[in-house]
Amino acid sequence: xxxxxxxxxxxxxxxxxxxxxxxxxxxxxxxxxxxxxxxxxxxxxxxxxxxxxxxxxxxxxxxxxxxxxxxxxxxxxxxxxxxxxxxxxxxxxxxxxxxxxxxxxxxxxxxxxxxxxxxxxxxxxxxxxxxxxxxxxxxxxxxxxxxxxxxxxxxxxxxxxxxxxxxxxxxxxxxxxxxxxxxxxxxxxxxxxxxxxxxxxxxxxxxxxxxxxxxxxxxxxxxxxxxxxxxxxxxxxxxxxxxxxxxxxxxxxxxxxxxxxxx
Amino acid sequence: xxxxxxxxxxxxxxxxxxxxxxxxxxxxxxxxxxxxxxxxxxxxxxxxxxxxxxxxxxxxxxxxxxxxxxxxxxxxxxxxxxxxxxxxxxxxxxxxxxxxxxxxxxxxxxxxxxxxxxxxxxxxxxxxxxxxxxxxxxxxxxxxxxxxxxxxxxxxxxxxxxxxxxxxxxxxxxxxxxxxxxxxxxxxxxxxxxxxxxxxxxxxxxxxxxxxxxxxxxxxxxxxxxxxxxxxxxxxxxxxxxxxxxxxxxxxxxxxxxxxxxxxxxxxxxxxxxxxxxxxxxxxxxxxxxxxxxxxxxxxxxxxxxxxxxx
Numbered sequence: 081x082x083x084x085x086x087x088x089x090x091x092x093x094x095x096x097x098x099x100x101x102x103x104x105x106x107x108x109x110x111x112x113x114x115x116x117x118x119x120x121x122x123x124x125x126x127x128x129x130x131x132x133x134x135x136x137x138x139x140x141x142x143x144x145x146x147x148x149x150x151x152x153x154x155x156x157x158x159x160x161x162x163x164x165x166x167x168x169x170x171x172x173x174x175x176x177x178x179x180x181x182x183x184x185x186x187x188x189x190x191x192x193x194x195x196x197x198x199x200x201x202x203x204x205x206x207x208x209x210x211x212x213x214x215x216x217x218x219x220x221x222x223x224x225x226x227x228x229x230x231x232x233x234x235x236x237x238x239x240x241x242x243x244x245x246x247x248x249x250x251x252x253x254x255x256x257x258x259x260x261x262x263x264x265x266x267x268x269x270x271x272x273x274x275x276x277x278x279x280x281x282x283x284x285x286x287x288x289x290x291x292x293x294x295x296x297x298x299x300x301x302x303x304x305x306x307x308x309x310x311x312x313x314x315x316x317x318x319x320x321x322x323x324x325x326x327x328x329x330x331x332x333x334x335x336x337x338x339x340x341x342x343x
Numbered sequence: 344x345x346x347x348x349x350x351x352x353x354x355x356x357x358x359x360x361x362x363x364x365x366x367x368x369x370x371x372x373x374x375x376x377x378x379x380x381x382x383x384x385x386x387x388x389x390x391x392x393x394x395x396x397x398x399x400x401x402x403x404x405x406x407x408x409x410x411x412x413x414x415x416x417x418x419x420x421x422x423x424x425x426x427x428x429x430x431x432x433x434x435x436x437x438x439x440x441x442x443x444x445x446x447x448x449x450x451x452x453x454x455x456x457x458x459x460x461x462x463x464x465x466x467x468x469x470x471x472x473x474x475x476x477x478x479x480x481x482x483x484x485x486x487x488x489x490x491x492x493x494x495x496x497x498x499x500x501x502x503x504x505x506x507x508x509x510x511x512x513x514x515x516x517x518x519x520x521x522x523x524x525x526x527x528x529x530x531x532x533x534x535x536x537x538x539x540x541x542x543x544x545x546x547x548x549x550x551x552x553x554x555x556x557x558x559x560x561x562x563x564x565x566x567x568x569x570x571x572x573x574x575x576x577x578x579x580x581x582x583x584x585x586x587x588x589x590x591x592x593x594x595x596x597x598x599x600x601x602x603x604x605x606x607x608x609x610x611x612x613x614x615x616x617x618x619x620x621x622x623x624x625x626x627x628x629x630x631x632x633x634x635x636x637x638x639x640x641x642x643x644x645x646x647x648x649x650x651x652x653x654x
Contacts, residue, residue: 106383106619144527168530176528183525197529200430200536247529 091156092255092293093118093141093174098150100140102133110136114150114319116312120254123281123294127301127328128314134297135179137314138257141295142176143167172201175248179260182244184232191228194218194246201251218246221286222276238269245276249286255293256280262298274303301328382407383618408635415613419542422534434540441544445506445604446551452505456497457556461563464488469571478573482583485564490588491651494557495549495596496644499603502549503636507611510541511632514615515625523616538612546604553600591651599647603640610636 095116102110110133118124118141128134139145143154151158154174159167184193195215202211219225222242232240241261248256258277262270276284277296283289296304301311302325311322322328385403390396468484514537517523523533565580614632 139524142528144524172530178521178525178528183521185522185525196433197531199433200529200531202430202432251529 089119089121091117092120092154093295094151094153094156095140095147096151096153098140098147098152100133100136101145101148103136103139103145104131109148109317111314111319112149112317114147116319116321118255118293118295120293121281121291123278123306123309124296124312125301125304125309125325126295126297126312126314128297128299130299132314133317134314135259137319138176138259138295138297142174142257143171144176172251173253174255174257175251175253177241177244177248177256177258177261179241179258179263181232181237181240182247184240184243184247186231186233189229189231190224190235190243191215191219193232193243194224194250197247197250214250217286218249221284222246237264238266241265241269241273249280252287252290253292254290255295258294258296260298261296262300262303270303278306301325386618411617412610412613412635415617416609419534419538419609419612422532423539423542426532426535426539429535433536437536437540438544441540442548445502445545446548449501449505449548449552450555452501453498453552453556454559456501457494457559458563460489460493460497460556460560461565462567464493464560465564465567466571469568469573473573478575479579479583481564481568481573481575482580482585483587485561486584486587486592489560489564490557490596491592492644492648494560495553495600495603496640498549498553498556498600499607499640500637502545502552502604503607503611503633503640506545506548507607507636508629508633510608510611511615511629512625514612515620515628516622518616519620519622519625533616537616538608541612542605542608545608546601549604549607550597550600553596557596595647595650599643602643606639606643607636610639 093116095114098114098116099112100110100114102108114137126134126137136145140147140152143152143159146152153159154167154170157167157170159170184190185196188196195211198211198214216225219228222245224239224242224246227235227239227243232243235243245258245261256277261273261277265273277294280287280292281294283291298304305325309325311325311327313320313322313328385400386407390400464485465481468481469478472478472480472484517537523537526533526536561584565575565577568575568580611632614628614635618628620628
């Protein structure tokens with residue numbers, strides 16, 4: 081029964097033998113030989129050390145950058161050759177939450193940040209009448225209602241990160257990609273994030289009960305262990321699929337002593 | 344043997360620690376350097392010490408800058424027309440905000456400048472014209488010097504210094520902090536959201552401010568002439584101005600001021616957005632943008648002088 085259900089699931093993101101360039105160090109490879117298929121309702125946890133290319137992989141998965149080699153398909157559509165408005169509909173079905181405070185727009189309030197995608201894509205999404213209700217419901221669910229008219233810079237990292245999540249959920253995406261969402265958060269916020277993302281994956285009321293496909297890139301994958309989750313490791317430019325969270329032990333090997341790389 | 348190894352090690356240039364890859368990120372260099380990295384090296388790398396190399400590099404920079412600016416202007420124009428009706432509810436407040444920033448808030452400064460301009464032009468010319476008994480040309484001087492040339496150019500320089508420079512800093516910081524990428528992730532075209540409102544807002548602002556500056560300069564010109572006991576009635580002064588003005592003046596002043604605004608917005612947005620910048624490079628980008636705006640505005644002004652002379 082389980083296998084029959086799995087076989088019916090569609091692939092939402094496909095990377096085939098893809099090489100992804102680093103955005104931080106132009107001209108260098110971040111990850112290569114990526115063969116990765118994200119199917120709907122998957123919950124992926126990508127582990128890797130700092131600078132291992134997690135953000136670059138997520139940017140490519142969200143159709144922000146194209147792979148330098150290989151094939152990239154989003155909802156079955158090959159959009160590697162060109163990135164133009166033709167694939168805008170597919171791109172809007174993917175939400176991306178950036179790390180380090182979520183890259184909010186400081187000239188807008190929290191309400192403005194969350195409402196911006198809906199205001200901009202009103203014609204595309206046809207959500208003209210329900211905008212205020214949608215934003216209010218999102219802010220309420222994410223405990224942001226009290227901060228709705230504050231500037232992002234006046235809030236702490238945890239609340240800014242939640243605002244980034246609310247902004248990504250505004251357009252009701254089917255796939256949610258999160259770049260290191262727990263970085264710099266205290267245990268209370270971190271627990272909230274893990275619980276909320278598991279709820280989103282199973283179908284949350286704020287998403288009208290629809291199940292979501294979630295990909296989380298993290299430094300420490302241990303808190304994300306849950307039956308059914310899928311794991312992958314980014315290490316030394318290689319992308320490796322794992323069977324269990326225990327296989328992330330390679331990340332705990334000690335760093336080489338300072339200076340040995342010179343010799 | 345050990346000595347040889349030590350010598351070899353000493354001869355090996357050490358990589359600075361900042362550029363070394365972090366642990367866990369064994370980065371491989373792509374087989375071919377990208378066009379962007381070569382362009383960045385030419386544009387922002389150190390100039391070669393040799394005479395020929397120095398000028399060659401300067402020439403390459405000029406060509407790349409002209410190419411980049413031209414491409415950016417065409418892309419902006421394309422986006423402006425292809426997304427004419429898109430997201431009006433988002434763009435209208437942004438345009439209004441630009442009009443407030445580059446227009447309304449600059450009005451006191453423009454009025455002060457126009458008052459000073461009337462003093463400078465009339466103060467200098469009245470004594471000269473009185474000596475030769477040519478006070479009836481006072482209005483003509485105001486039209487030729489202030490309305491056609493100094494008014495639009497001064498307004499453009501004022502907008503550039505107060506708003507254009509801030510534009511580069513704002514956009515370059517947004518790009519360096521990843522806000523532009525965040526816009527793309529939300530399916531929002533950064534050119535449409537960040538550049539188009541600035542181009543429209545600045546074009547309208549420079550045009551409107553020039554009208555205020557010109558009107559106020561004409562009024563202050565008469566005030567200074569009156570204070571210097573020039574025997575000129577207000578009606579005669581207005582008649583002189585009306586006589587010196589031609590229909591073409593209105594068209595060319597409108598076109599020139601709008602183009603000044605477009606140039607300032609396009610060049611400052613190009614330097615803020617078109618290249619990936621680190622935070623420490625923002626000040627250098629601002630200086631480049633301001634210098635290029637001044638050069639382009641003066642060149643456009645020269646072009647309009649030719650049109651006046653031919654027309």
